[in-house]
Amino acid sequence: MILTIAGRELRGGLVTPLLWVLLGAGQVVLAWVFLKVVDDFSGLGADERVVSLSQELALNLFSIAAVIAMMAAPLIAMRMLSAEFRDGTYDLIGAAPVHLYAVVLGKFLGVAALLTPLCLLPAANLTLLLGVAHLDPGLFAAATLGLWLAGLLFGAIGLYAASLSAQPGAAVLAAFGLLLLFSVIGRAQDLSLPGLSLFAWLAWNEHLLWFLLGAVRVSDVAYFLLFTGLFLALTHRRLANRRLA
DSSP: OHHHHHHHHHHHHHSSHHHHHHHHHHHHHHHHHHHHHHHHHHTSOGGGOOSOHHHHHHHHHHHHHHHHHHHHHHHHHHTTTHHHHHHTTHHHHHHSSOOHHHHHHHHHHHHHHHHHHHHHHHHHHHGGGTTTSOOOHHHHHHHHHHHHHHHHHHHHHHHHHHTTOSOHHHHHHHHHHHHHHHHHGGGGGGGSOTTOOHHHHHOHHHHHHHHHTTOOOHHHHHHHHHHHHHHHHHHHHHHHHHHHO
16 A cells, blocks of 8 residues: 555656756755865865865765755655645545554655655766765765765655644745754754754754765664654654644
């Protein structure tokens, strides 16, 4: 049943123009960043290059891709719950003899499948340099993994926000608010005691940075999986309350 729901959401996402618009717009932005980084790097002398081309591309290309995925996730997730609440189609699923965990996981897998192409766009751009420049495939593999894990977190947050309201616009705003909070909360550490690092730990971008540097740490993987699971659990609780009401 989980795969059935996921397949339904995937097919629904593929026939709507939203995903293709997001992919097209994302590729335009990433192509510009890619060409800008390569052009700036090639214009530097050997003694002026602080880091390698691979590191420059990983830090710039994948960080922009993360922002694009963060903006795209709420737009993709809103139609899976919020729009169904508004149109009344969720009542058919809610009344069916289906466990709520299957509904949540199925819709989450649908979001993840639709976000995966966005997360692979940076790697697709890097194939243009194969055989032309010396690149670090391990670094890009780590960066791609980190970007995909961040995309899963964004999708889970978007799905939870979509479960809060029957108005897709309000759900998108709620998701953007949560994502913005998790993006800037690390700055709060500057206002706190020097030894207090909780705020920095809560920020997703602080964990993604290590992947972009080529380091796959268990703590960073656990962070993304933990908060992804947390927001999926919150989504399950929200749907359970809706079923009881």
